[in-house]
Amino acid sequence: MALETQVEIKPQRPWQSTPRELAPTFYLLVASVIASWAIVAVTPMKGKLAYAFLFFVFGTASLSINKGRKLGRAAAVDSIASSVAMTGAFLVFLPVASILFTTIQKGVAGLHWSLFTQTMFTASYSDPISKGGLLHALVGTLYLIFISVVVSVPMGILTALYLTEIKGPGANFIQFIVQAMSGVPSVVAGLFIFASLIVATPIKASAIAGALALSILMIPTVTRTAQEVLLLVPMDLREAGQALGATQWRTVATIVVPAARNGLITATILGVARIAGETAPLLFTIGGSDKLNWNPFKDYQGALPFYVWKGLLLGTPESIQRAWTGILVLLILVLVLFILARTLGGRKMKSK
Amino acid sequence: MTTKPAAPAPREITTKPRLSDRIFRGTVTGVGMLSLAILTLIGLFLALRGFQTFKSEGFHFISGVKWESVTSDNGTVTNNFGVGAMLIGTVLIATVALVVGVPLSVLTALFLTFYAPERIKRFMVSVVDLMAAFPSILYGLWGFFVLMPMVQYWAGLLYEYLRWIPIFNAPQPFFERSPFVAGMVLAIMIIPIVTSVSREIFAQTPLDRIQAAYALGATKWGMIKAVVFPFGSSGVVGGAMLGLGRAFGETVAVFTVLNIVFKVNLHILYGFGGNVASMIILKWGEAVGSETKALLAAGFILFVLTLMVNMLANAIVKRTLKSGK
């Protein structure tokens, strides 16, 4: 048993590639760029698609051959697989970058202060964008968000409490229902509120009707996120509460919910982000007014998505500029919510 | 003979919850049941309002491909409502979306779970989550102005080289606002859900099997083929079906990019088509009376369709996730 005395031993990670080992990869990729460029130049193939495709083919092939020469066939196949997986992820990243870039680029042109102080009551969508504004839509969207939060958050959290704390005989089934509910198409939520409330009750198209439609979409999001956070609250905290003689209600109210508070706020924010930009349900439920309406229970209401929708449908250059600017405002709202949810909860955002 | 001593009668352990607890449990249970009530009411009301249409059109409402309401000179209204063409369109567009979107999502999920370094992983997870938060009208707008010109070019290439495959053929090389374009937009829109479900499933792959594969000298891809795919494939199918449900129900984005025409069009590259959801909002503005009812009936069909797909998908995903524990 050779015992060596070493002076100072530093942690090493010999399995990680050094810059020198990565150099061939870099050279091969540069060579692939040059090769794709050359082929595009001399053959009838043209366009960005041809560049991208050829670069992918050359890059993948050359890296794979390089690996295969050193380490054999399995390594060559492995190299192809990792190139393909990376390309797939990059292809997913591209539209997001493009969407953000385009929205900012096109939307910024229409931003001006009076946008937030005026409505479309006296202006037409095909007027230059300096005329009129989206105050009515902003107010409408804030109303919609507020009412939806008031309706969905208690419902979502209580449902989550049912699923995590009571675990009644129907818990599995309700879980299933909540999941099914999160798949209800937004257009169906709108149609439902129309068919049930607007047709049959005194509630007509207004912010409240729109918010109820949005709540159908928001409840499952809040429930599922809240449930995830409540499950993170350690079991012994609950047992500790009950061992002290507290009732289950006191335990939940004073221990479980406060422990999960940040997560529950995140759940709320995620729910808001889910509905803030919804358009389809509003088409049946809020009327899409161009006038400022402070009463959420009566009369047609505007909303940002509706504003965008109108601008888009009209199709004149000015109205489309309005649509881009409107969507930029909406996107900023969603981004703020998104970042807020991230920093607050550090939890993952559930997909729609 | 020895007589067995009589087994003691089991004592019943009862706790009588205090009033506050009973109120709490009652409230929470009641609210928990509300989700079920809402889901039931949605089906009930749409069916109720659409009942007249179902009665007058019968099965033809599903199989019929025409949507017309003609008022003759003497004031009688002749209705002919059928969502058949739109149902075919719904499936067609959703299929395009799945064919393009699911492979990208699975690759991304694989990349995030097994390949990406921590920092890139965190960044890409945010990107995918942000995609889920984008409003669908934003996808519509972007799809129309940015994606469509590109997709038209791709469609041109497909038409040029693969025309001999019937679905890539077209009566004329007119590729604007086609089901293919709509399918591409939907493909991007379903990526977040399919990716996050696949990622959740891949992450559940039993670690001991992964280690067994590596210890046998497997490369990463070898390990994925031998362990991850056999374990996760059915769950990924479930995730894809969740994506399918989303694609079936998408309204605004499809409406924006698609040239909605009430005809069956199986040439995906050719510039017209439709789906049930976008047809509803197209017709809603001008609809009165019986047509509104017919649209609510169409909404019912859409509701049932997506509900079934979603329930099946959730059941599949749940089973896979359980098998990993």
Place this chain on the structure above:
Amino acid sequence: MSEDTNNGDEMSVDSAAPTNSLADVASAHTAARQPGNAPMGSGLEARGIHAWFGKHHALENVSLDFASGTVTALIGPSGCGKSTFIRTLNRMHEFIPSAAMAGEVLLDGKDIYSKGTDVTKIRLQIGMVFQKPNPFPSMTIGENVLSGLKLAQLKMSNKEDLMQECLERAGLWNEVKDRLGAHAGGLSGGQQQRLCIARALAVKPKVLLMDEPCSALDPGSTLRIEDTIGQLAQTMTIIIVTHNMQQAARVSDYTAFFLSEGGPGSMIEVGPTNEMFSRPRDQRTENYVSGRFG
């Protein structure tokens, strides 16, 4: 070959005598042990191995030689770094994202951590059997045995013969020969573990690492696996981590004692198994093998 089988039979007699003291068991094993026909080579050599998980220094300066054709048991209380150590020997350690190490592991004189080494080939030469049996449930019993070859995309000339040979060496052939096409999930825990051993053997490793291979098994299955280890030791180097000192005494030629005294784990003592259990040099070893702690 007949000599080998003979030897194995004696072994099983040995292992069926759990009433003896550890020292007796160990010396009986040593007496019964005959040199095998393992290929002569320098075996495996660990030099100055350290391991970290993030900032946590888990293992400090372990140097150990494993001569070919020997069985070495690594014993010690939980958290002493013996499992971490065994994982540095076939580069499984690096799968933990924050992991780091220092030192060298020489296989036939070459450092398996040196730049340009193909890690998959290293793992083919240094096989591993895990604590929990982990056959691939989607594959049949036969496919499981050959899975290593398939994973490494190695050519196999005579599948059936190889399958039979590996299953025989793992002591499983007679139980499964009629249902090679059945799924591996239907086997008992002990059978599954022996299937995992057969799977590891199919790629013809020079060294076999066993990380508490019997801790999830019943005593009967444990004895069968110990038998198998005795047989295998004729032809390869075996390193086994175990919590069970009886087991160490029953199967190993050398025993290394690991201990963590608050800080990183390290190796306290190593020696021939019968000496380790009869007259350990270090007081701490004696305390441990005599059952005073751990």
